[in-house]
Amino acid sequence: MTVFDAPNSYIGRSIPRPNLSRLTQGRGTFVDDIELARMLHAAFLRSPHAHARIVKIDTGKAARLPGVVRVLTGTDIAAVFKPYVGVLTHLQGMRSPPQHPMPADVARCQGEPVAMVVAESRAQAEDAVEAIEVEWEELPAALDMERALEPGEPVIHPDFGNNLCWERNIDTGGVDAAFAAAHAVVEETFHFGRHTGVTLEPRALIADYSKAEEALTVYYSGQSPHMLQGTLASRLQVQEHKVRVVCKDVGGSFGIKIHTYGDEMATCAAAKILGRPIKFIADRQESFVADIHARDHRVTARLAVDKDGHILALEMDDLTGIGPFSMFPRSSGVECNQILNLTGGPYRIPQYRARGRVVFQNKAMMCQYRAVGHPIAVAVGEGLVDLAAAKIGMDPAEFRRRNLLPDDGYPCKSAAGMRFEGLSHQAALAKLLKLMDYDKLRAEQAALRKKGIYRGIGLASMIEVTNPSPMFYGVGGARIAAQDGCTLRLDAAAGLHCLTGVTEQGQGLEAVMTQIAATAVGVTLACVRMHTGDTDKTPYGGGTWASRATGIGGEAVLQAGIELKRRVLEIAARLLKTKPEELDLVESKIVKRGTSEQLMPLYELTRIVYYRTNELPDDIQPELVVTRHYRVKDYAFVFTNGVQASYLEVDTDTGFVRLLKHWCVEDCGRAINPKLVDEQCRGGIVQGIGGALYEHCIYDERGQLVTTTMADYLVPMPVEMPEMEIGHVETPTQTSALGAKGAGEAGTGGAPAAILNAINDALAPLGAKVNAQPSTPEVVLKALGKI
């Protein structure tokens, strides 16, 4: 019997999360809820231009307004904050110039902060921002990524000679021959709009610098406290162990809150300059212009198949514009890199050629956002698969069955070089088709078509990158931990403290870790107390991103728990004059192994260990604390797989798409808390639907973002969203004892492809197809030739 199938195991059970009670009572602690003595508030003057030289900034009038404590410019901040360069050395050839929190010379996108007011209140700071006088010299802007590399286009960083940030090529060598020999070839150009995270709690931090201790404390709404600690220590020149980053409740993050933002860095710098705590809470308009954007790719791709529908080769060309810099420290090349790595990933593809180009432009910076690259890779791959199936007259489900990697063929390697350890594409597809009653749905669709009702069924198989090794960032020189750690500490009253380097973003991390810790040690859930998000307290770790928290952080908890239990039983055996193998720790009781017969309550043992050490044999250490760290080492990433389906109806008069139902079968390895996995899928799917149908950061021809309110940038709201049915296949990873892979991003990664394919399935009898997201009524009606 393993720890997982013991009768007292909490693993695999959908227990409610321990931290929800306070959140349903309005008793959470988000950054803006924190008030510190003598705290000041920051507001920023942001560039109104896409590209402009700062000829002069006059802060005199602003500085004299009521409540204003200091007005700082880029020059002031640069004096205390060293610049940073957002490149990863393993993405060879990538370049980006040094970047400052606020530029002193040239603003390179609208919304870039150029001056900062620190005042007694945010309202007063905003009053003063309006009073700062800037003389601008507008410069020609490079906006369109399609033209960014053309001669004559303004070059944003003249030293580079052109606007190329990075280019990557993959070629297995036989692509041309495969296409030449193909029975059928399909080709499409896909357009993916820019969108952004719209976390309901905007980015937020409070920086508090103590000149007496030369120490900086930052209360931060973020995902990677240790990463921020390292950035601030090195840039602000504070000893790293004297930088404390504290993340309490975080109101959504999704990859938005993991980057180095100029306004946040400037706030920390200003706190060091002034020696007073400073709060910066991005408002919604600032969020739209200054949070990272994502997607915005144009992909031209083609697929070759033989007469039986077997894929022979895939070729594609990806172009993306990332704004004027590559973001520090994760770089803005990763989305493109992922697209090249992942497109067609679920299938046997003998030959593959891909080119990805990442270009600079005078728009807001782009970087990693939930499901980085996946929505595009999956939409391109699955879009081509559906086109190919249609071209040879094969049902798209059957086409997938023939081409998906076989479940018994692992380990194996994809055409892009990704190594897969154990996936379940075929089982997942079979389960999905059953869950949705595919054949019945097809019959219903056919019957309705005769009545002029156009419904579509869209399938999307996918792989997802989870549990990344250092191959993601560490090898490229970024100070981002790939390993993660856990300390378990059993206190005198048998309370178990679990300290972990991964963080709670609302995904339910604290519940999952509680379940693992309680199971591994053998205590009740109620006696576990979680500690996350505090660099002074938790083991050094990477935080929450790339669906790593459960798979990596959870394994550290498991290993710490196993060792702590061993120590407890060793002590218990000595006290009870028996052998550890004769004992077990179950639900906080020392029992005779294999029975529920209590020999000693755990609290009796802990009291002896801490209070009555005289009763302990001399060679027993009174030490009920264990730390374990875990790293993924045999694979670069531990992939998951899944498959989704969308059923929708297109109103061919209005171009409106009505979502009828959505299904998802996900294999995230061992599911610690199936309910939480379901909810990650559901939330992720709706986020994917946002990009597929609604969300779009729209710029005008002068590089002004025109979608800066929530009335203009359309996020998914309750009425239009579908009901979602989730199923599971469990293929635990052998890379860890826990067997868990990540589950945070698959929903977002796969939904856009399912929607795109469903729309095209609905439109197929009308001879129309769409290739752009968001697929707005305008896009659909244009495809139908109605406008």
Next chain:
Amino acid sequence: MPERIGITLKVNGEEVRQEVPVRLNLADFLRQELALTGTHVGCEHGVCGACTLRVNGRIVRSCLMLAAQADGCDVQTIEGLAASGEIAALQNAFIEHNALQCGYCTPGMLFAAADYVAARRPPNREAVREHLSGNYCRCTGYQSIVDAVCEVAAQDATKGGHK
């Protein structure tokens, strides 16, 4: 100098007298002056619903009302609503169904949900979605929230019937 005004109102049943800047909105007043931080600010232009609370028994956006306008009003925040016991069933259902992830939308969402339940409306999924249509949640995808509200609305049905 910014203008200030004296206001007297009830907040969660307690009388509050305070002098406030007239430009201060109700959400900021509750959060900054009274430290009732359960009222969350998400967009400050009335779209996201995070700051939803009750004024004189009706749900409103507290970012779209001046504190000065709350003079003489009876304001209930999530802290008061939770303490009243009125939404105990909803809170339990939200926890049971994991109808919140980050919890930032939750206070406003609970006010909108309580409004639906208090009106004794039936557990109809479309009607619930429509009633919550002005409350944005980025985390859940809404289904679990609808599950939770419908469950409570159905419990209510067994107690006293719907309108």
Next chain:
Amino acid sequence: MKAPSFSYERAESVANAIELLARHGPDAQILAGGQSLMPMLNFRVARPAVLVDINPIADLAAIRVDKKGVFIGALARHADIEHSGEVAEQLPLVAAAMPQIAHPAIRNRGTFGGSCALGDPAAELPACCVALGAEFRIAGPKGERSVPAAKFFAGVYTTALEPGELLLGAQFPARQPGYVSRFLELTRRHGDYAMVGAAAHGRLDKGRLSDLKFVYFAVGDRPIMAMGLARAVEGKPLDAATIDAAVAALKDDLDPPGDLHASSVLKRHLAGVIARRMLNEYATHKGA
């Protein structure tokens, strides 16, 4: 996004409001439900020196029915109109529009007068007022006056209200037998401003429409009465040929400017779709 500084005055009566507006001149702005003004203040787009809060004027919130018809006071909240039995009975067009306006918490605070006085061309209520032939009652320094809805809306965020005047409400004519209303709008998400919408009111007799007021919103700088469409259906059987002709007539009725979520071409197309659907509803209407 914190509002700029301003002064604040509470108006206790209509006379007091007029007096305050006169005293503060063009820098004064009336604050009613605040559901549009407060966002504009928070965005620092609206910069009034003085806000005159008319919410204390309880008289303005009334919804009254008499033999002349229905009077909806400027301070009547959307939710009060939505849940009014009198409105449902006398003004089914308005009742149909109400649930489409924003969301419950907004409707609890937003006012009838605010929606009309703002003059947003994408708003629902102005189109309903025009379709129903409402008369706006306005108070000013020189006394009261009335303006028919068709003349009240003068352009984007522009109405017949003069500086210093206060909208008191609108008088809707009593419901006439044989008249049937239809309301339809297309929004990306429930409660959003419409991409295109229309409010219609006309006499339906044995499947034929007459005296039809077919009023679009979100396709121009104000509510737009589709005169050509109305002429095309006047007194004719609502068959496919009539409806085709009516939709074709929209070409001259409308010249919609595009916006962020719908180009001019799309709006024109959707206006046709809406016309067709609403006229088909009239054609299949039971009970007339």
